[in-house]
Amino acid sequence: MSVATITPPRSILITMATRYGMEPQAFEATVRATCMPAGNNQQPPTREEFAAFLLVANEHDLNPLTKEIFAYPKRGGGIQPIVSVDGWIKKVNQHPQFDGMEFREDLDDQKKLFSCTCTIWRKDRSRPTIVTEYLSECVRQTEPWKMANRMLRHKALIQCARVAFGFAGIMDPDEAEKIIDISPGAQQAVARPQRSDFVDNTAPSYPTLTIIDEHGEIAGEWPAPRAIAMLGGLMRGKSDDVIVAVFEHNEDALAQMAASNISIGELEDLYQSAIKAKDQATHAQATDAGKPDDFWRQPSLTIDPKPLGWKGWLDTMKARIEEACDISSLASLDHDNEANLAALNAKSLKMADELRDAFAKRQAAIMLAP
Numbered sequence: 001m002s003v004a005t006i007t008p009p010r011s012i013l014i015t016m017a018t019r020y021g022m023e024p025q026a027f028e029a030t031v032r033a034t035c036m037p038a039g040n041n042q043q044p045p046t047r048e049e050f051a052a053f054l055l056v057a058n059e060h061d062l063n064p065l066t067k068e069i070f071a072y073p074k075r076g077g078g079i080q081p082i083v084s085v086d087g088w089i090k091k092v093n094q095h096p097q098f099d100g101m102e103f104r105e106d107l108d109d110q111k112k113l114f115s116c117t118c119t120i121w122r123k124d125r126s127r128p129t130i131v132t133e134y135l136s137e138c139v140r141q142t143e144p145w146k147m148a149n150r151m152l153r154h155k156a157l158i159q160c161a162r163v164a165f166g167f168a169g170i171m172d173p174d175e176a177e178k179i180i181d182i183s184p185g186a187q188q189a190v191a192r193p194q195r196s197d198f199v200d201n202t203a204p205s206y207p208t209l210t211i212i213d214e215h216g217e218i219a220g221e222w223p224a225p226r227a228i229a230m231l232g233g234l235m236r237g238k239s240d241d242v243i244v245a246v247f248e249h250n251e252d253a254l255a256q257m258a259a260s261n262i263s264i265g266e267l268e269d270l271y272q273s274a275i276k277a278k279d280q281a282t283h284a285q286a287t288d289a290g291k292p293d294d295f296w297r298q299p300s301l302t303i304d305p306k307p308l309g310w311k312g313w314l315d316t317m318k319a320r321i322e323e324a325c326d327i328s329s330l331a332s333l334d335h336d337n338e339a340n341l342a343a344l345n346a347k348s349l350k351m352a353d354e355l356r357d358a359f360a361k362r363q364a365a366i367m368l369a370p
Contacts, residue, residue: 012054020065035070036079045071045079056081060091060170072173083170085154092161097122101160103153104232106225109261116152117229118160130229131160140174207256212249214242224260227253231267240274240281247271251327255367268363275331310344314351318358330363 017027028050036045036053045053053064053071060083062069068087071079083091092098099121108114117132133156135148145151158172206224213219213234222230231253234246247254247267254264317337324330334341345352 012051012058016054016058020063031064035064035067049079053079053081056170060087061094062087062090069170081170082173084173085158088154088158088161088167088172091167092120092157092165095165097124097165099123101157103156104229105149105153106263113148113152115225116149116156118153118156119229119233120160120164122164128233129160129164130226130233131156131163132226132229133159134225138174206260206262209253209256211253212246214238214245214249216245216249224257224262228257228262228264228267235267235270240277243270243274244278247274248327251367255369258364258367271327272331275328276335279332279335310347310351313340314344314355317355321358321362324362324366327363327366330359330366334359 011024013024013028017024020027022030031054032044032050036050057064057069060069062083064070066086067084068090069081069083072082074080092101101118101120104117104119105113106115106117113135115132115134117130119128119130121128133152135152138152138155139145139148155172155174161167208221208223209227210221211219211227211230211234219230219234221227231246231250235243238246247270254267257264317333320333321330324333341352341355344355
């Protein structure tokens, strides 16, 4: 008869020490010395607290010796496991569904950092996860935040990773410093936070905008800064037809963004490039079929400067610009007169700048029109 043997559970200290090739006593001493800084009047972590810290590190496959995870002293005693930005990046890159990320920084009307948007793609989802963090909500008067661009990028990465992959139970250093201990022994010493403590009355107010996808269906509603991030996700890397459809479906929302001093230049550039590419493709098809060059764009918007002189041509162009009733007409007028615009630029920079201003003002007027 065979006798079943039961293997006793292995100590978490031995498990972690063996993983990193150290003796358990040396591993514990090293972790305590490097990853568990004592706060003012704080007692060293107990054996139970140390074991709990190692369990979290083991669960998330984070190395305390390289500061991917460390312990932060809580007010009133005890410790809180904290994951550094290196630890967050490791967890994101190790996730089997991770399929890339990108960041975009937005500036306010004074060209100062306003927000940072992180976009993360998963292999098993058709749409990316997009999270925007705002400097006014995150900045702290600490040494690391003197590099505000880098720190805000870290915050956007961490929050986007939480939403995209469902990471829970771990914090970043900034969050840990805001922890209010609510253990029974500390309740009398700590005031209960009020809702007003978390409301930023100085933060700008933005309209909530409805965003429509290329099929004309509602994709969702977001405040203007998040709405432009969503539009970027619907347009970047897509076909010319999709870019044009998304842009034109959302002209009202884009006009409200412009009125709120939110830059839409990137989306306009994508749209103009798509329009030109579609025109060129149509032109090529018409030429291949043996049709006249102007068949693909009737009536022709080309204006000949020879009988008018450059001053007369400029005045005629400005009049045509004012007559344009939509962005597509402006784009066609610009495309048809591309050679003449280049010639004018070589002849008179002042006149060329005057014409560019006319295009820009008419485009803004069309975008802001009710």
